[in-house]
Amino acid sequence: MAEIKFEEALKKLEKIVEELEQGDLSLDEALKKYQDGIELSRLCSARLENAKKKIDVLAKNKKGDFELKPLEEETDTQR
Amino acid sequence: MDGDRHIFSVTEITQGIKFILGQQFSSVWVEGEISNFRPSSSGHWYFSLKDDASVLSGVIFSRTGKEVPFKLEDGLKVICFGSIDVYAPRGSYQLIIERIEPKGIGSLQLALEQLKVKLEKEGLFAREHKKPIPYLPAKIGVVTSATGAAIKDILKVLDRRFKDVHIVIAPVKVQGDGAKEEIAAAIRDFNAYNEACEARDRVEVLIVGRGGGSIEDLWAFNEEVVARAIFASKIPVISAVGHERDVTISDLVADLRAATPSVAAEIVIPLREDLREQLEGLYLRMRNSFTGILTEAAQSREEALRRIKMGMEHIWQLNRQGLEGLAAKLLRVNPSLVIPEYINKIRECARQISVRVEHIIALKESRFGGVIEKMASLNPLNILSRGYSVTFLLPEEKIVKNAEDAKAGSVIRTKLSNGGLISTITEVLPDGGNKV
Numbered sequence: 001m002a003e004i005k006f007e008e009a010l011k012k013l014e015k016i017v018e019e020l021e022q023g024d025l026s027l028d029e030a031l032k033k034y035q036d037g038i039e040l041s042r043l044c045s046a047r048l049e050n051a052k053k054k055i056d057v058l059a060k061n062k063k064g065d066f067e068l069k070p071l072e073e074e075t076d077t078q079r
Numbered sequence: 080m081d082g083d084r085h086i087f088s089v090t091e092i093t094q095g096i097k098f099i100l101g102q103q104f105s106s107v108w109v110e111g112e113i114s115n116f117r118p119s120s121s122g123h124w125y126f127s128l129k130d131d132a133s134v135l136s137g138v139i140f141s142r143t144g145k146e147v148p149f150k151l152e153d154g155l156k157v158i159c160f161g162s163i164d165v166y167a168p169r170g171s172y173q174l175i176i177e178r179i180e181p182k183g184i185g186s187l188q189l190a191l192e193q194l195k196v197k198l199e200k201e202g203l204f205a206r207e208h209k210k211p212i213p214y215l216p217a218k219i220g221v222v223t224s225a226t227g228a229a230i231k232d233i234l235k236v237l238d239r240r241f242k243d244v245h246i247v248i249a250p251v252k253v254q255g256d257g258a259k260e261e262i263a264a265a266i267r268d269f270n271a272y273n274e275a276c277e278a279r280d281r282v283e284v285l286i287v288g289r290g291g292g293s294i295e296d297l298w299a300f301n302e303e304v305v306a307r308a309i310f311a312s313k314i315p316v317i318s319a320v321g322h323e324r325d326v327t328i329s330d331l332v333a334d335l336r337a338a339t340p341s342v343a344a345e346i347v348i349p350l351r352e353d354l355r356e357q358l359e360g361l362y363l364r365m366r367n368s369f370t371g372i373l374t375e376a377a378q379s380r381e382e383a384l385r386r387i388k389m390g391m392e393h394i395w396q397l398n399r400q401g402l403e404g405l406a407a408k409l410l411r412v413n414p415s416l417v418i419p420e421y422i423n424k425i426r427e428c429a430r431q432i433s434v435r436v437e438h439i440i441a442l443k444e445s446r447f448g449g450v451i452e453k454m455a456s457l458n459p460l461n462i463l464s465r466g467y468s469v470t471f472l473l474p475e476e477k478i479v480k481n482a483e484d485a486k487a488g489s490v491i492r493t494k495l496s497n498g499g500l501i502s503t504i505t506e507v508l509p510d511g512g513n514k515v
Contacts, residue, residue, distance in 0.1 A: 005279070006243045007215035010354075013361050020368035027376045034369040041362045048354055051243030055234065058220070058249040058268060066272040068247055071225075 006047045013040040090167070097165035100172060104163035109174055110182060111135065113155045124151060128159065128174065136173035137161075147179060149190035150197075156182040187294075191301050194328060198303070203310045204331045210315040212335050216283035216347055218245040220314065222265040225250030228290030229319065229340035236344035241351045247282060253289035258299035262287065263308035270313055285312065286343045287329060288319030297322050300329040309333055319343035464496040473501075482507050 004012075016037040020030060056068035087095070111128030118124050122141030127134045137159065139147070151157075161176040181189040198204060223229040230248060237246065249265035252258040266287060273281045287309065289297070299305060300320045309316045309332045318333035319340040330336040337343035470479040473490045485491060485504050493500040 005217045006241075007213075007217055010215065010357070010361075013358075013365070017361050017365045017368065020365055020372065023368065023372060023375070025372065027372065030369060030372045034365065037362075037365045037369075041358055041365070044358050045355070047243050048241065048351060048358065051241070053234075053237050053242045054245045056245065056247045057225075058247050058265070058272060060268075066268065066275060071248060 004043070006044060006051075009040050009044050009047070013037055013044065016040070089170075093165060093167045093170060096172075097167065100163045100165055106160070106162060107174075108158060108160050109135065110156070110158045113151055113157060114153050116151055116153050126151065126153075128157070136171060137176055138173055139176045139179065143177060148186050149181060150193045151179070152193075158182050187298070191328070194301070194303055194306070195331065198306055198328065198332065203306060208310070210334045212315050212317065212347065213283045215241075215349065216244065218247060218280070218282045219347055220269045220282040220285040221246060221248045222251055222262055222269070222285060222287040223248070223289050223340065224253045227253060229253075229288055229321070232290065232339065232341040233286065233344040236341055236348060239350075240345070240348045241354055244348055252299075254292070254296045254299060259302035259304050262299055263302075263304045266305075266308040266312050266316070270311075273314060282314055284347055285314050285316045286319050286337075286340065286347070287316055287333065288337070288340050288343065289321060290340065291321035294322070294325055297325070297327055300327040302328070305329055306332045317343045317346060466496075468496075469494045482509060 016033045019025060020033055020037070025033065055071045057071050059067055059069050061067050109128060111130055114127045114129050114134075116124065116126040122144065124139040124141075124144050126137055128137050129135070139151075157179050158181075159174060159176045160178040161174050163172055164175050165172045180186050184192075202208065221230060221233060225248060233246070237244065247269075249268055251261035251265045253262065266285065269282050269285055287305075288300070297320050300318070306328045309318070309329055315334040316332075317335045317337050318327065318329040319337040319342065320327050320329060321339045326336070335346065337346055470485075471477060471492045471494070472479050472485055473492055476492075477484070479485055479491065485507060487504050487506055489504045491502055491504060493502065
């Protein structure tokens with residue numbers, strides 16, 4: 001759950017809300033969904049308030065593979 | 080007559096014409112409409128310039144042609160600069176063109192218009208090729224100058240907005256020599272990067288652009304190579320060329336056009352406040368629907384209980400008679416009622432058996448009684464009672480059956496019906512003796 005993207009979490013949450021609203025879940029299922037939903041909305045809201053921007057440069061290494069390098073002027077603020 | 084005549088050879092007169100025309104028309108501007116345009120395999124362009132009444136042959140050698148930004152085609156009105164030359168082997172003259180430009184419009188502009196028409200025909204601007212711009216992309220690729228205004232604007236937007244995004248910059252030249260190639264290559268690089276990495280690490284959208292400038296400064300974004308790279312990109316592309324008045328070819332090919340890099344960033348990076356509201360909305364909807372489900376579940380439980388009760392009664396009513404019938408039947412087949420009956424039967428059987436046995440025993444006993452009487456009649460004691468006696472030789476107590484068993488002088492005991500006699504034999508009488 002920690003590695004989930006904000007967008008994925010939001011989508012999952014939307015799906016849960018829709019499923020709950022359709023109302024053809026058993027009580028057990030609904031409870032499970034609700035718990036997951038609470039967890040997701042907590043996660044989203046934490047991500048929303050505490051996220052740090054991340055800026056990289058697309059570069060090619062010696063082998064010719066692409067890699068992402070931190071942008072020079074941003075490295076100090078990134079820590 | 081012949082002495083007065085000056086006779087030119089064909090070559091001489093051709094040389095003369097060539098000389099005169101060359102002198103007279105060595106640097107001329109000619110306006111006309113292109114017709115019969117024929118590019119040769121060697122790269123030279125042959126065509127005619129015409130107006131209402133006349134036609135002039137023209138040629139642009141490949142060396143000059145490479146500098147011409149727009150495409151020559153029949154019907155195009157042009158102004159040419161060059162010199163008239165005579166082609167001796169054919170005896171024809173033609174305009175050798177050094178410069179050519181479209182009439183009434185700049186070359187670049189014409190080139191742009193021509194490229195637009197060409198790409199339009201190929202379907203590069205078609206709506207069906209437009210890819211949707213992802214909502215909330217986690218990774219955003221930016222193709223622009225590392226030092227230009229565009230990237231600064233984008234990062235500023237990021238500061239104001241939702242920060243949980245990953246910006247990846249491919250720094251390129253955005254104007255001057257090599258700009259178009261670098262821009263096109265960067266777009267391809269992002270696509271190659273995506274091919275090589277896992278789905279969740281992919282760049283989800285590209286912003287391709289630069290800050291504002293003159294139309295010449297923006298020209299790289301009008302180039303075919305850039306247009307084709309944008310069209311070929313599997314990653315959705317937002318064009319962001321900071322020039323609102325002119326629409327570049329990149330704008331037309333891109334999946335979405337943003338007027339400036341800031342606008343592009345605002346399109347893909349939502350406001351935190353909006354997301355917060357969206358989250359809250361979802362949370363409320365979730366809570367409400369869950370509460371609804373809970374209430375409904377509680378109600379339906381009671382309802383179910385009520386129904387069960389009602390249903391049971393109904394069933395009871397309906398089936399009461401049937402039930403009673405069944406109960407009676409059940410009672411009838413109840414084994415606890417059947418068993419005593421069998422026990423009785425068994426007892427009866429036993430009784431009958433015992434009666435028979437007693438009878439048989441009685442029968443047997445009566446028969447046995449006869450035997451006993453018979454046996455009793457055979458009892459030697461009974462014989463004694465009829466006056467017989469038994470003689471035992473003493474001391475052996477051996478029954479004396481023959482006279483020879485005893486001798487005179489032997490002691491004998493005679494058993495009578497009651498009591499006995501001890502005697503001494505005085506004489507033994509052999510068998511057939513009359514005295515016995």
